[in-house]
Amino acid sequence: MISSRDNVATALEQLEPERRLQIDGGTLVVREAIPPGHKIALQAIAAGAPVVKYGSPIGLASAAIAAGAHVHTHNLSSSRGRGDLAHSATGEPAPRLAEPDDRGGLVGPVTPSKERA
Amino acid sequence: MSERPGFMGYRRPDGRVGTRNHVLVVPTVICSSLVAERIAAAAAPVGTAVPHLAGCGQLGPDMRVTHETLAAYCAHPNVGAVVVVALGCEQVIAQHLADTARRHGKLVEIVAIQAEGGTVRTTEKGTRIAQGFAGALATEEREWCDISELVLSLKCGGSDYTSGLASNPTLGRVTDRLVELGGSAVLGEIAEIMGAEHVLAARATRPATATKLIRIITRVETEARSLGLDIRGTQPSPGNIRGGLTTIEEKSLGATHKGGERAPLEDVVAYAAPIARKGLTVMDTPGLDVESVTGMVGGGAQVVVFTTGLGTPTGNPIAPVLKVTGNARTARQMADNIDLDVSAIMDDSETLDAAADRLFADVLTVASGRRTAAERLGHREFAIHRRNPTI
Numbered sequence: 463m464i465s466s467r468d469n470v471a472t473a474l475e476q477l478e479p480e481r482r483l484q485i486d487g488g489t490l491v492v493r494e495a496i497p498p499g500h501k502i503a504l505q506a507i508a509a510g511a512p513v514v515k516y517g518s519p520i521g522l523a524s525a526a527i528a529a530g531a532h533v534h535t536h537n538l539s540s541s542r543g544r545g546d547l548a549h550s551a552t553g554e555p556a557p558r559l560a561e562p563d564d565r566g567g568l569v570g571p572v573t574p575s576k577e578r579a
Numbered sequence: 580m581s582e583r584p585g586f587m588g589y590r591r592p593d594g595r596v597g598t599r600n601h602v603l604v605v606p607t608v609i610c611s612s613l614v615a616e617r618i619a620a621a622a623a624p625v626g627t628a629v630p631h632l633a634g635c636g637q638l639g640p641d642m643r644v645t646h647e648t649l650a651a652y653c654a655h656p657n658v659g660a661v662v663v664v665a666l667g668c669e670q671v672i673a674q675h676l677a678d679t680a681r682r683h684g685k686l687v688e689i690v691a692i693q694a695e696g697g698t699v700r701t702t703e704k705g706t707r708i709a710q711g712f713a714g715a716l717a718t719e720e721r722e723w724c725d726i727s728e729l730v731l732s733l734k735c736g737g738s739d740y741t742s743g744l745a746s747n748p749t750l751g752r753v754t755d756r757l758v759e760l761g762g763s764a765v766l767g768e769i770a771e772i773m774g775a776e777h778v779l780a781a782r783a784t785r786p787a788t789a790t791k792l793i794r795i796i797t798r799v800e801t802e803a804r805s806l807g808l809d810i811r812g813t814q815p816s817p818g819n820i821r822g823g824l825t826t827i828e829e830k831s832l833g834a835t836h837k838g839g840e841r842a843p844l845e846d847v848v849a850y851a852a853p854i855a856r857k858g859l860t861v862m863d864t865p866g867l868d869v870e871s872v873t874g875m876v877g878g879g880a881q882v883v884v885f886t887t888g889l890g891t892p893t894g895n896p897i898a899p900v901l902k903v904t905g906n907a908r909t910a911r912q913m914a915d916n917i918d919l920d921v922s923a924i925m926d927d928s929e930t931l932d933a934a935a936d937r938l939f940a941d942v943l944t945v946a947s948g949r950r951t952a953a954e955r956l957g958h959r960e961f962a963i964h965r966r967n968p969t970i
Contacts, residue, residue: 520828
């Protein structure tokens with residue numbers, strides 16, 4: 463775990479199911495095999511909720527994630543640069559970028575297609 | 580000698596300081612690239628070429644970037660002399676490159692394939708000129724230069740989970756220290772700042788700089804979206820994903836550690852444009868390693884520190900590229916490509932501060948002339964960023 467705000471941690475070695483980890487005074491039971499370098503959920507994360515590492519969101523949970531589960535491309539999805547979503551009939555438009563208060567020089571909002579319509 | 584850190588460099592007539600003293604052989608166009616490579620090879624390792632795929636069939640900003648990148652290499656402080664190799668009918672103007680080199684106090688000559696009468700004569704004449712320049716440069720001596728003269732390029736590639744935990748934060752500590760001592764550092768790869776822009780924007784010294792950073796990131800994200808494609812096809816890369824990185828935000832937050840934790844963001848500049856301010860600068864480069872390093876060196880970086888998890892061989896024709904890894908397996912398996920192993924951080928047997936002390940010392944030693952793994956292996960990758968298709 464890197465920041466106290468994080469809800470995932472990085473496995474520095476292979477983690478096997480049922481192993482009990484002592485993290486921040488609590489016990490976390492590993493639910494499934496996690497390869498070294500991959501992420502483990504420190505707590506339950508609801509589908510659609512932000513996954514936090516380095517103290518910042520690294521994407522949204524694309525499925526409900528249980529504490530101790532492997533967190534990777536099957537249950538965590540980026541919300542950035544997703545032209546496929548912006549142009550898909552059913553997909554949600556990607557969220558707008560946060561913009562600074564001083565908007566001088568900005569070329570306008572990044573836009574979901576409905577704003578152009 | 581001063582008590583401040585510094586290095587032995589080449590002080591140039593234009594006031595800049597070099598860490599190498601190359602004879603640079605510059606082809607104006609793809610058509611003269613092979614001849615340029617042969618001329619440089621005949622004077623290696625002092626001789627070095629920047630073969631490229633452009634120089635004609637280009638319009639507008641695309642042409643301008645090619646011209647300005649080549650000119651930036653002709654003006655670079657790691658270069659003592661320049662041989663421009665022209666074809667004769669191309670768009671890039673040989674005389675413009677030669678004038679740039681001369682203005683910065685370099686020895687310079689042009690050879691042109693159509694005018695000289697073919698490959699053999701041009702190679703022969705160019706080789707004679709390059710050898711003469713190499714002889715002249717051999718008499719120049721290094722002198723003591725303060726660390727504030729250093730412009731360090733910060734690069735990561737082949738990232739894995741160790742990059743964000745070990746090598747990038749180690750480099751970040753070196754960046755903070757360098758900037759506190761009055762030096763400069765440059766961070767590129769806009770797509771790999773995406774998701775971490777709030778961290779850098781918060782450190783901007785002027786609102787306009789933060790705005791410029793956000794505007795460039797917005798442009799890159801808009802370009803990716805306008806293709807109707809999913810940026811996940813390239814970011815993170817397949818190797819990044821195998822290594823445990825899931826999203827671009829995660830990769831960016833790890834990558835941005837290279838820029839330190841305190842160094843103020845002073846400027847945001849275009850591809851290969853001069854890095855004019857002390858402190859941290861962000862350069863608008865793509866995420867492809869070689870194009871990114873090519874741009875940051877063009878901007879004036881005299882040393883590149885390149886962190887890697889999975890390992891990568893990339894070098895540069897005129898600047899030393901120092902490879903750092905936090906992955907013990909990579910340090911063993913790609914030992915010939917790695918300059919510094921900081922994997923002891925991963926099992927807590929070395930602190931980030933201790934690793935940063937070693938990297939800081941290595942940067943100054945390399946700036947003073949010690950050859951890096953990439954230089955010893957002859958890695959001189961060079962690629963100019965293209966803005967438009969070839970017409």
